[in-house]
Amino acid sequence: MTTPDAMALGNDPQDVTLAGTASTRRNVLDLDDFTPDEIASVLDDTGAMVEVLGRDIKKVPTLRGRVVVTMFYESSTRTRISFEEAGKVLSADVINMASSGSSVDKGESLLNTGLTLQAMGVDVLVVRHPHSGAPYLLARHLPQVSIINAGDGLHAHPTQALLDLYTMRERLGSLSGARVVIVGDVLHSRVARSNLWGLTKMGAQVVLSGPTTLMPLDLLSGRDELEEDHPFAQVEVDTDLDRAIEGADVVMALRLQSERQQGGFLPSIREYIRRWQVTDDRLAKARSGALVMHPGPMNEGVEISTSLAHGESSVIEAQVTNGVAVRMALLYRLCAGRGGRNGEGNS
Amino acid sequence: MASSGTERPERQIMDAQEIQRSMSRIAHEILERNRGVGDLVLVGIHTRGVILSQRLAENIQRFEGSQAPLAELDINLYRDDLQARENPRVRPTKFPVDIQGKRVVLVDDVLFTGRTIRAALDALSDLGRPRQVQLAILVDRGHRELPIRADYVGKNVPTSLDEEVKVRLTETDQNEDVIIVKLGREIK
Amino acid sequence: MLNRTHNRPVLIKGARIVDPGRGMDAAGDVLTQEGRIVSAGPILSPSDVPDGTHSIPSNGLVVAPGFIDLHSHLREPGYEYKETIATGARAAARGGFTSVCCMPNTDPAIDNEAVVELVKRRADADALVRVFPIGAVTKGRKGRELCEMEELAAAGVVAYSDDGDPVYDPNIMRLALTYTLDLGMPVINHCQEHSLCPGGVMAEGWTATRLGLPGIPAAAEEAMVSRDLALAEMTGGWLHLAHLSTAGSVDLVRQARQRGVSVTCEVCPQHLYLTDEWALGYQGDTVRTAGTLNYDTSTKVYPPLRGRSDVEALIEGLAEGVIDCIATDHAPHELASKEVTYEEASFGISVLETALGSLLALVHGGRISLSTLVDRLTVGPARVLGPSFEQYATLEAGSPADLVLFDPNLEWTVDTSQFASRGRNTPLQGASLKGRVVATMVEGRLVHQDFGV
Numbered sequence: 001m002t003t004p005d006a007m008a009l010g011n012d013p014q015d016v017t018l019a020g021t022a023s024t025r026r027n028v029l030d031l032d033d034f035t036p037d038e039i040a041s042v043l044d045d046t047g048a049m050v051e052v053l054g055r056d057i058k059k060v061p062t063l064r065g066r067v068v069v070t071m072f073y074e075s076s077t078r079t080r081i082s083f084e085e086a087g088k089v090l091s092a093d094v095i096n097m098a099s100s101g102s103s104v105d106k107g108e109s110l111l112n113t114g115l116t117l118q119a120m121g122v123d124v125l126v127v128r129h130p131h132s133g134a135p136y137l138l139a140r141h142l143p144q145v146s147i148i149n150a151g152d153g154l155h156a157h158p159t160q161a162l163l164d165l166y167t168m169r170e171r172l173g174s175l176s177g178a179r180v181v182i183v184g185d186v187l188h189s190r191v192a193r194s195n196l197w198g199l200t201k202m203g204a205q206v207v208l209s210g211p212t213t214l215m216p217l218d219l220l221s222g223r224d225e226l227e228e229d230h231p232f233a234q235v236e237v238d239t240d241l242d243r244a245i246e247g248a249d250v251v252m253a254l255r256l257q258s259e260r261q262q263g264g265f266l267p268s269i270r271e272y273i274r275r276w277q278v279t280d281d282r283l284a285k286a287r288s289g290a291l292v293m294h295p296g297p298m299n300e301g302v303e304i305s306t307s308l309a310h311g312e313s314s315v316i317e318a319q320v321t322n323g324v325a326v327r328m329a330l331l332y333r334l335c336a337g338r339g340g341r342n343g344e345g346n347s
Numbered sequence: 348m349a350s351s352g353t354e355r356p357e358r359q360i361m362d363a364q365e366i367q368r369s370m371s372r373i374a375h376e377i378l379e380r381n382r383g384v385g386d387l388v389l390v391g392i393h394t395r396g397v398i399l400s401q402r403l404a405e406n407i408q409r410f411e412g413s414q415a416p417l418a419e420l421d422i423n424l425y426r427d428d429l430q431a432r433e434n435p436r437v438r439p440t441k442f443p444v445d446i447q448g449k450r451v452v453l454v455d456d457v458l459f460t461g462r463t464i465r466a467a468l469d470a471l472s473d474l475g476r477p478r479q480v481q482l483a484i485l486v487d488r489g490h491r492e493l494p495i496r497a498d499y500v501g502k503n504v505p506t507s508l509d510e511e512v513k514v515r516l517t518e519t520d521q522n523e524d525v526i527i528v529k530l531g532r533e534i535k
Numbered sequence: 536m537l538n539r540t541h542n543r544p545v546l547i548k549g550a551r552i553v554d555p556g557r558g559m560d561a562a563g564d565v566l567t568q569e570g571r572i573v574s575a576g577p578i579l580s581p582s583d584v585p586d587g588t589h590s591i592p593s594n595g596l597v598v599a600p601g602f603i604d605l606h607s608h609l610r611e612p613g614y615e616y617k618e619t620i621a622t623g624a625r626a627a628a629r630g631g632f633t634s635v636c637c638m639p640n641t642d643p644a645i646d647n648e649a650v651v652e653l654v655k656r657r658a659d660a661d662a663l664v665r666v667f668p669i670g671a672v673t674k675g676r677k678g679r680e681l682c683e684m685e686e687l688a689a690a691g692v693v694a695y696s697d698d699g700d701p702v703y704d705p706n707i708m709r710l711a712l713t714y715t716l717d718l719g720m721p722v723i724n725h726c727q728e729h730s731l732c733p734g735g736v737m738a739e740g741w742t743a744t745r746l747g748l749p750g751i752p753a754a755a756e757e758a759m760v761s762r763d764l765a766l767a768e769m770t771g772g773w774l775h776l777a778h779l780s781t782a783g784s785v786d787l788v789r790q791a792r793q794r795g796v797s798v799t800c801e802v803c804p805q806h807l808y809l810t811d812e813w814a815l816g817y818q819g820d821t822v823r824t825a826g827t828l829n830y831d832t833s834t835k836v837y838p839p840l841r842g843r844s845d846v847e848a849l850i851e852g853l854a855e856g857v858i859d860c861i862a863t864d865h866a867p868h869e870l871a872s873k874e875v876t877y878e879e880a881s882f883g884i885s886v887l888e889t890a891l892g893s894l895l896a897l898v899h900g901g902r903i904s905l906s907t908l909v910d911r912l913t914v915g916p917a918r919v920l921g922p923s924f925e926q927y928a929t930l931e932a933g934s935p936a937d938l939v940l941f942d943p944n945l946e947w948t949v950d951t952s953q954f955a956s957r958g959r960n961t962p963l964q965g966a967s968l969k970g971r972v973v974a975t976m977v978e979g980r981l982v983h984q985d986f987g988v
């Protein structure tokens with residue numbers, strides 16, 4: 001019963017291999033389909049990539065001849081440059097496609113743009129899109145290209161979560177049992193969502209704190225009849241940040257978009273600051289030496305106090321550095337085993 | 348050995364003692380040729396080359412009373428066959444010492460096509476400019492595809508292409524020996 | 536012009552006759568002649584059958600009055616790339632529908648006599664089944680000024696609706712319900728309070744949150760259902776609620792009925808058969824796409840597919856009779872409008888050709904009787920459309936020979952490439968359904984037959 005239409009509408013049985021398996025991963029769409037072992041191995045590889053980034057000559061020939069296109073339908077500096085640097089350090093040819101001044105302006109659909117890039121022989125497509133699921137649409141229709149989700153709508157941002165996991169594991173030694181408090185607009189945060197998957201898979205104890213209007217309560221309740229032992233069952237929600245932060249190993253503040261106040265989710269930024277800003281006083285209740293994280297870009301003085309953002313506990317800059325390494329590890333992984341020249345095994 | 352009676356024919360070519368003797372001899376040869384520890388840096392290639400380099404360093408320490416600096420090199424980022432590899436892993440490269448102007452001895456377990464050593468040479472050149480690079484190998488099985496030869500060899504073993512040489516060391520494997528496994532018709 | 540009548544008599548022999556209007560569910564024969572039912576009931580002796588009668592062997596098949604669809608989008612004029620009256624009517628025939636009411640969200644909207652005439656002319660020329668236009672409530676469906684509703688009635692519309700959008704303004708809704716009091720036709724409202732679901736694309740709940748998609752809470756529908764029931768109660772006007780999708784809406788209607796409010800309502804096959812989880816790639820209890828999210832845009836529909844408990848409440852409401860009828864809300868779209876992100880995709884499912892197969896699951900599952908199902912597809916919608924439609928909802932001798940013959944047990948796999956509809960947008964692609972239309976007759980003429988091999 002396979003028809004071209006059926007395939008186009010995503011009903012094709014080949015979908016089963018959309019994300020690939022751990023041994024032949026084709027796409028990185030979210031962390032929900034990663035096993036703990038696979039996450040651990042990506043973090044291990046990331047460590048090796050950090051070494052490369054520490055060299056005088058930050059260049060290895062690994063991905064020579066590979067073409068990586070960054071396709072950003074949302075403005076971004078940090079993530080796009082991070083991917084670009086990751087690709088270039090690995091010697092891939094990295095092409096940035098800006099949505100303005102391109103075929104996007106001419107109304108070309110996401111899918112047609114993707115098909116065009118596939119026809120040009122692109123190996124990896126790094127996609128950021130304001131709509132949840134956009135990378136899945138591409139992954140379903142572009143069998144020759146690996147897709148990396150660089151943030152889709154409210155849904156997921158797996159590379160950010162992996163760099164957060166790496167940063168935490170590096171500092172804490174292990175993620176298992178770590179108490180991680182995520183503060184702020186969890187409902188609209190793709191970073192928080194991917195971290196929820198990653199952290200729970202790695203055995204961390206996650207606590208969410210923030211206004212009730214911005215908590216993803218539906219997600220936590222789970223779909224028991226379909227997902228037994230769903231990984232979010234142990235996630236706590238505590239709107240009282242002063243209580244939630246007690247004994248925390250990590251406090252992650254999320255960016256508060258000003259639209260949220262306009263959308264009526266919050267009475268005022270002032271009230272938000274009073275209740276949920278991560279401050280020195282509040283951090284004092286966490287475990288001593290607790291890490292302060294933020295996915296950036298920060299609104300200093302809103303979700304995080306300025307002194308904390310740049311203080312000793314902050315690992316925010318390390319997050320940025322590790323972001324490049326994580327993306328190198330993923331590009332490396334996706335480009336391997338993609339056929340091409342027939343290499344002889346070394347011995 | 349385990350080879351008798353197994354369906355997959357394998358034969359031992361070195362036992363634990365022979366490996367130990369080879370490492371001991373190579374350590375002597377390195378010292379002799381380089382006139383002591385001096386500017387030496389031992390660079391093990393992941394994974395078994397790292398172990399062998401540590402054993403060489405222990406021997407050198409015993410013979411000479413001084414420490415040869417150790418480094419670890421992972422060549423995965425320099426391989427020329429990434430496309431053919433599924434689920435590749437990278438291990439950390441560790442260079443606690445500067446190799447600028449040093450005599451580097453690369454250490455690996457088996458020398459075959461020479462491509463690993465080619466990759467290692469590329470990697471080394473990204474990390475500094477040593478005065479000289481030498482190569483120490485436990486088993487040279489022939490079939491070179493590049494103009495590369497070892498300076499120190501534990502054992503030369505003629506093999507055919509449908510065989511695989513396996514070095515097993517206690518640190519990573521259960522046994523301590525070198526065996527040849529027949530791959531049958533499958534030629535990689 | 537297609538010649539609708541079929542002069543040669545047709546005998547449907549040995550079928551199970553399900554004719555809820557007459558309380559009949561029994562084996563027997565149906566004879567038609569000159570476009571009319573001659574007899575539907577007892578087994579006919581050879582002497583009762585005229586010479587030259589075309590006999591259709593019907594063992595194991597069910598014959599019923601042709602289905603009446605209160606709610607279809609035939610897209611013509613204006614969106615012929617999605618569907619035309621001809622293709623939509625052919626899809627209807629394949630689905631066992633002999634009468635189809637088409638919604639006015641065309642371009643231009645069916646909001647004046649000229650467009651009604653156009654639709655009727657096209658239908659006369661091209662349609663295999665009866666097509667009845669529904670007129671807009673407000674000019675251009677813009678929700679501001681009432682259409683010339685009497686003119687529309689005179690031109691032949693059978694109801695009023697701004698479907699595709701709700702009548703947002705409560706005062707306009709009040710006036711529409713009042714103004715139509717002497718026109719004898721219902722005002723059909725598509726209930727959704729948009730301010731409760733900005734940007735919403737699927738039912739609010741676990742699935743939407745899991746996919747990161749903006750949700751549409753049940754309250755968005757129920758708030759407007761409540762409002763409209765209050766207005767109907769106040770005005771005494773005839774309210775018909777389109778495509779109910781939540782348990783709360785069923786309760787509200789049940790309570791309003793008890794108070795004597797003049798309200799009728801419909802439910803769609805998709806809301807009785809599918810749940811929001813289908814957007815994840817779940818197909819009922821089985822996982823269609825493992826290991827990854829699906830974002831299947833063919834599941835995007837207004838009102839959204841909801842959870843299991845809503846589906847159960849709708850089935851109960853249907854069985855109980857709180858819900859008068861089943862309407863398809865057939866909403867065909869071209870492929871390109873679904874090959875986009877979920878948020879960009881058009882709302883709507885192509886339903887006509889899978890309706891019966893999915894609805895029979897309720898019968899096979901013991902939730903409703905076959906007779907009740909047929910009632911909700913024939914007598915129910917006819918009641919909403921008024922007394923002149925009763926003749927199309929029965930097999931009584933003398934009524935028009937509009938009927939459907941189906942095999943309730945035939946298993947088949949949905950293959951959208953075989954659809955007559957231009958809309959291939961259905962999450963049921965590849966699904967296995969049990970029950971399929973074998974033949975459809977409109978005014979004595981076989982407009983669809985598929986006796987298989």
